Amino acid sequence: MSTLTDDDLTRLLTAAAADHPVPERGPQEVLAALAEAPVRLPLRRRRPVQLLAAAAVVTAAFAGGALLQPAAEPASVTAAPAAAPTPAPSSEEVADRDGALDSFQLAQDFAAPAPAAPADALGTRPPAAARQTQSSAAAGPAVQAPAPDGARVVKTGSIALLVSDGRVTPTLTAVQELATAAGGLVQSAETQESGRAPSGTVVLRVPVAGFEEVVGRVRSLDAEVRAATTSGRDVTAEYTDLEAQLRTLRAARERFLVILGDARAIGDVLGVQQRVDEVTLQIDRLEGQRLLLAAQSDSATLEVRVTEADDPAVAVTEKPDDGLGKASRDAWDGFTSGVEALVAASGRGLLVLLCLLVALVVARLGWRASRRRLV
């Protein structure tokens, strides 16, 4: 073990620091940023009151978010057909949720402005707020309700096409051109030319407003539709909740910044700055979630698989949802729903217990005081 003296450390760190050339325009950039920085006029208010108000705003933001969250879930569930149980999420939905973080970069890249969903002229389609999963095999064209104004729906779909010999590549090319013409893009493409059954898969990202049209055009290609699945997940409540939280947090940050402008003592400055940093972190985190949801609901994902021969992967394997399996699933759903309800109610129960405890202590102290007064 060597001995490191103060001189050694000073020389080593000085040498390492010298390896970082100081930006020549660094000081000038500071001056330029200072010139551009807005001047905040300090408000003559009582700082504790301001701090309390800002803290109350932040607390209200979280409380509001917590209250909105449970209220949003039943809305999408009750909008589903009453007679049918809530459909299990499709594989696309599961993959969508699991890959949420991975697709964040894509969400940022696919930052086209949110197209306004066209209103259904006939008004005969179910509302987009209803979570729905539709599956068909060579049946009529896939029907996916467009989102009404303001609604945000994450749409996904998959289509399996069977083509004649030598038609895999032309069909895939036609599919990609359809996506491009609709203002979308090709997220991934894969072809397998070897073997007795050439096949290819292409994943498209198309504007959600043109999703049904693209699905219809893909189905109308010169190919046999072996399977087609589309699904929609309503995220309007989740998105609105995020926007509300962001508005509140930004307002809180503005209040903190005003307080910061009025602060004079070092401790106040650093303390308030720390609060500003914390709120900014929360804003960044929520803004990322909002951007991801926006991108997912702005562009739908459509996977098209083209094959020349019967492919086991495209076989329809759905079984009628009845019998003992359905009963077991219903039982399990009931069990998990009950546990969730118990956990959700535990918070209020704890609050009631706390209130009772405080009341008990106050009553006991009051009783003792009254007895002393009597004695």
Next chain:
Amino acid sequence: MDDDLEAWLARDYATAYRTACLVLRDPHEAQDAVQEAFLRVWRFRASVPDGDGRTAWLYRVVVNACISRVRAQQSRTGKDVGPAGLESLPDAAPPTADLAEHAQLAVDVVAALADLPEHLRVPLVLRFYAGLSEKEIAVAIDRRPGTVKSRLHDARQRLALDPRLSAWVRDDALEAAR
């Protein structure tokens, strides 16, 4: 504090920037952090103490800005940007023959610093690069002087065990690098 920001920048910017570089190991993040720190200090210059306390106060804001950026990066990436996340660390591959010894020394020192946890790296850099006293470091990191002394001791012990620095503390190697 006088209203002479230019003179203040000319005097302290370089040291503050390189301090941030050693703490953050990312020149771009360091530049942003130092700019933010200077703006913050300038905005609240009325509360900046005079005399020796001014330097400690500046570095307190610099350190806070650096730590905020580290935490923001951790929040964005969801992983610890400590010793395991050294994307911006200079390549520690063996040097080519024509690589100057000075460059290799810098690489070794930065790598050794990167292996130190943040709570040891910050006081070490403030003490032995920025030249702050233990009392000033205590102000800068908002800890007691005894804690600073303890952390400096721990940091020194860890660096003394680092084989990458052992070669450079020999008199001849260090002299050559200088």
